Amino acid sequence: MGAPGYAAASRLMVPAAVITAVLPGQTADIKAADIKAADKAGKEDEATTPAVEITHLRKTYGPVVAVDDVSFSVAEGEIFGILGPNGAGKTTTVECAIGLRSPDYGTVRLLGLDPRTDADKIHEFVGVQLQAGALPAKLKVREILDMYRSFYHDPADVTELLEALGLAGKRDAYYRSLSGGQRQRLSVALALIGRPKIAVLDEMTTGLDPQARRDAWELIEGMRDRGVTILLVTHFMEEAERLCSRVALIDHGRIVALDAPASLAAQARGGKNVRFVPSAPFDDRLLSELPDVTRVERQSQHVVVTGTGDLVNTVILTLAAVGVTARDVQLDASNLEDAFVRLTGRQLTPETPKATETLEATEATEAKEAKEGATS
């Protein structure tokens, strides 16, 4: 859990987070208050209340233990990933975090508030996108957004939000006519319409095509830059590695590892892999004797170098010094999957997630999960 770097970062984030949340005219006030609070930081912990703090969370459905002793803390302005296979307890954890379910044991605090007893306050600053959840077929996108917008005191601009999510052209379309990916993006829009301080996104990019997924990532990064804390549930490696400052790997309801994605991956593999085709023969020892390199392997015409640090540059520069160039260089760093296999002995996903995964597949999984949940 220890992440002193993030604690420091969160302190820097505070002003931005507060300013985005206040009404116009109050900005000056807040800055003053905030500077004062920042001065006291370290002595008083009120300025650094974690955005999300979960301790010893446990939730059972009958004999099934869905979540078992899960603890983590998310600093303000952080994108925190919860990663794990289907049925691992990700969604239950999130549902407890937002107060949809009450934990059997343990505590949940969102900016210091208990989502069960302070539900009305929580809902104003926590935006939630749940995995399952449709909307009435015969409402238009604009009508849905206008309604949800009216629920909040300081909502986002509908046009801006639709543009950021690539739905601008669908303003007057009926929900019924939206594709799976568009419905998903509308669901994300509803989570963000209240300009939340904490956004909880469960399988946000499932069912999106690669371009829409990248757009969604940019939107999330933009929010993070404005100080919004994001709790991201995902089973896409690439997404977790690209977005998350820290990731909790969950399996069978327990956290099996919690660290920055790169560190987790490095721990699992003992480093990252660089694959390339050399332009001329060379002695393996040239590379294997480098301090950053742990292993050099030949696979037919390919050379696979395992190591740490700035591996690609190290390899290319070393080879260039002896007149060898590397072609077809591939950096295989997306190995959170490997981390997961290493830590739990099983695959994170039954098959490698494809960017074009259909919504139907997700719905089937959800139905299965719902069925499992219903056995309680």
Next chain:
Amino acid sequence: MTTLSLPQPSQPSQPPQPSQLPQQLRHLRQLPQSGSARRAAFGQIVLNEARLTWRRPVGLIGGLGIPTLLLVVFGELPSFHQPTASLGGLTVFDLYVPILIMFSLAMLALLGLPIPLASYRELGVLRRLSTTPVPPSWLLAAQGLVQLCVALAGVLIVLVAGVAAFGAPVPESPGGLGLSLVLSIAGLFPVGLMIAAMARTANGASVIGRIAFFPMIFFAGLWLPRAMMPGVLLTISNYSPLGAAVEAIQDSMLTGFPPAAPLLVLLAYAVLFGYLARRFFRWE
């Protein structure tokens, strides 16, 4: 599995501590604190519910279209306007005005109200709402309000057209009629909520609603007016919600303030089903 009952504290062993707002939330503003914002939000929900009622007009067809059509057909049949000795000198048409009023109310209460509510639970709309500052009960209230407006339109169409165009008698006791209608709605709408509570899906609600509708409208006298029912059927009719409602409305229209019995029957249904719906309604 959430019910309408009071939420249980998450951990009885740890009483909730007085929440001290952290620095980041000092300026938190909440919707429930502002009356005008609350009204605006509720208005938006009602607006969307009204749009949905208009765009999937099953309720409008069943609750307004069919009763109006039947009214016109019955009104045009000459034989329905003959005073009949076996009916105590009344015409068949006179008997059908209250039945058609209850046809409209029952359609809206048993089908118009529960189908959308069950579908909102099925789609996860109620669950989604429970993560926003607006409680999902507002959606239920908005849906009830829209159906109530349609129901009042149905009652007005049948009454006004029946009296003005087809010679039904002007109600003897407008106060009694008003009270009968209020109690009919109070007795029927909770039955619809109970259907919404029992059904897992919109289709389920539609099936249960129809299964409930046809026997109930039979005892209202749609196929066999109450005046022609043999003893046992009439007794059942007297204690059925639509039978009691038709009796109360018919008396208000033809003789005067209705007797206590049918009004008490309606009140009993309102209390019983109000309790059951409250007890069993699930938000997810």
